[in-house]
Amino acid sequence: MTLTWETLDLHTAQPFGIARWTHSVYPRTIVTFTRDGIVGRGEAAPNAFYGETRGTVEAVLPLLAEALTDPWDWDGLRAGLSARMPHDHPSVKCALEMAALEWCAASVGLPVWKLLGLSPAPLPRSSYTVSLAGLDDMRRQTREAVANGHTVLKVKLGTERDTAILEALREEAPDVALRVDANAAWTRPQAKRMLGVLDAVRVEFVEQPLAADDLVGHAELRRLSRVPVVADESLHHVRDVIALAEAFDGVNLKLAKLGGPLQALAALRLARAHGLGVMMGCMIESSLGISAAAHLAGLCDWADLDGALLLADDPFSGLHWTAGDLARPQGVGWGVTRG
Ligand SMILES: [Mg+2]
Structure with a gap:
């Protein structure tokens, strides 16, 4: 069982402006969980409004990744994430939950929605x-x-x-x-x-x-x-x-x-x-x-x-x-x- 992650920059085709800011570069982290040759992936899209940056994602991922041990135990994953970081870092938690769900779906050959x-x-x-x-x-x-x-x-x-x-x-x-x-x-x-x-x-x-x-x-x-x-x-x-x-x-x-x-x-x-x-x-x-x-x-x-x-x-x-x-x-x- 391995859990790895990769940080990359997404670029918008044109500057993207809202009331708070205008950006063209968006740091994202792709998480990959592998067990028995089956892969589950998730994306962390941190947003400063919710207290997250590339730095916070990189800082907490090693700790939060420990919560993903059994991809079928979704309540256990949630409890493990909350125990380690009760309130914050939702995009990292999202990436790990996504990875668990895709691993389970892939192991039975289905789309996640099925x-x-x-x-x-x-x-x-x-x-x-x-x-x-x-x-x-x-x-x-x-x-x-x-x-x-x-x-x-x-x-x-x-x-x-x-x-x-x-x-x-x-x-x-x-x-x-x-x-x-x-x-x-x-x-x-x-x-x-x-x-x-x-x-x-x-x-x-x-x-x-x-x-x-x-x-x-x-x-x-x-x-x-x-x-x-x-x-x-x-x-x-x-x-x-x-x-x-x-x-x-x-x-x-x-x-x-x-x-x-x-x-x-x-x-x-x-x-x-x-x-x-x-x-x-x-x-x-x-x-x-x-x-x-x-x-x-x-x-x-x-x-x-x-x-x-x-x-x-x-x-x-x-x-x-x-x-x-x-x-x-x-x-x-x-x-x-x-x-
Ligand atoms: Mg909105």
Whole structure:
């Protein structure tokens, strides 16, 4: 039995901007668990907002890797990870959980979604992100996305010029479904001012308008808004879902912040029990991480899985996209291959 890992840099084809930052390079770590000649792989996509960097991933991986001894003992893996690091390092935990799941699926020759008994329903059409940039650049991104066949766009906002951006993009793309993500950057008064604009340009939903810990503000906004309000940065842990049910209409699940596919599945079921809409989201990730998220997307209302589509150098292949439509992965394990 061996567990190895490799750190690599993913590069986006264009600089990727949100309210907090703009980056073109994304450090990722690919974990490989091997036993009896069978391999399971996982991806760690650390995000500084959740307290992770390449340095923290490299620092804790040797310790957390000790928890992966029996790939079939998923509860034992979770307990072992929590015992070593109770609260943090979700992307590392995600990578190890992914590796255990793929090893089990590969050992019985199945895709992971079949191993887990998940619905074979088609995946919701994914949004494609228009990243935050100058207005001309955002217009260009929108025109290119529409020309490439995308019909669902997620616009990154969180500036003083958001009204002008939204009006311009709606002009560029009158027929697409428009979603908005403010990445926690609006103040309460700004968010209230934006409600009329969101409604006027027919936004499908608004993601994380206010600060992550401002549940009171989100609850108030939800009461005033005709547009659904979806939590992303406010959701760090499975258990957060319960507290979010009053303040939001839906939640954005990402494997890398929740600690893996099984944790995301637990959050998904908790969200459904509380009447919340559910989106399957992602970080900037290779097709390995995106495939793992896609395995759960058939259970969700919305999908935002374009992370690998934005890359110039995706090291994995095997996912089949037609614009925003991702075919359910059918191969063994996560259904993607290196190269
Ligand atoms: Mg978001």
